[in-house]
Amino acid sequence: MAYVAFGKVEDYDEEKILSVIEKLFSLTGIDRNFEPGERILLKPNVLAPRKAEMGITTNPKFVSATVKFLRTLGLEVIVSDSPGGAGTKSMFAMKETGIYDAAVNAGAKVVPIEKFGIKTFKSDGGAKIHISKIIDEVDGIVNLPKLKTHSLTLLTLAVKNCYGLVPGFMKARYHFYYPTPRKFSWLLAEIYERVRDKIRAVILDGIVAMEGNGPSAGDLRKLGLIGISDDCAAIDDALEKMLGLDKPSPVIKELKKRKLVPAYKVLWLNGEETKIHDFAIPSNWKMRLIPSFLGTLANRLIQIYPIVDESLCTGCWECASSCPANAINISSNGLPKFDYKRCIRCLCCHEICPSKAIKLKRTFLTRFV
């Protein structure tokens, strides 16, 4: 039986966060999963080099409180993650987000994930999948996801946060190979299956969550929530129920198919049980679920596609360099131009744009879906 436990805290006050984390570990006994002296990878969500207040990454104060807690268990803590975007270096991203300073000041070592090389495994169907060898250099992993929506997978929680173990340059390529929610969820489940034995705990930052068109262009919503678990799939399933989703996300469906969602018990600190109402999901979500048997025509007529808001675009070209289909070119006015014949609607450009300049446009027929 796995444990999932939740507590509340009003804001990013480091001492209060630390206190709630301590109480949640003691409530569940998950601290027994660690031995003093072990080397633990603390893996936050460092999607992109963005400031903490944008709510795109795990908050640095949350990272700092977690490092301090793990140090009290006598653990050696190293912090690392691979951001999205083909050319973004992990150290640059961790410094920009404030995670580097927060982690070092709290007693952790921050390491660039690029230095660990890559290991490759084969799925049952023979697909080659690459992840960082960092997982062989540590005794265990503490997963530190941020609660956000995601235009491809509906939500990004603990299992999706494991995708940060895929090297940056491969991330975009996998979006090309696995462009639909179902295929991408299959990939996430493959990766999760290979790393789950190493994951000792999940500590979820849901103090300020992101709803709407996440994972980077959504709206911030204060939930004041901290979650912990000894199992990524269990806490993800519990969160989906708490958010009141009509149906499980494609990630949970895939995990259930593989029997990777264990039985679990949910506990609340101080009887603070909370239901979250009206959590906004991505605007493209219904279109994402149009079954492929309806054919290419239906999928062309009923869809969401990216466009550029020229008043916000700075011409930085991050969208073009992260497009797995090479569908973004330079137009004569220096702004990105989409080649919709090549575009696979993965929305990586929307995810990576630092200026929220890529908007999602619906075709006329989407209003009837």
Ligand code: SF4
């Ligand atoms: S749309 Fe966004 S990512 Fe692309 S060039 Fe403009 S600002 Fe940069």
Ligand code: SF4
């Ligand atoms: S243009 Fe955007 S949505 Fe289309 S393939 Fe490229 S990154 Fe994906």
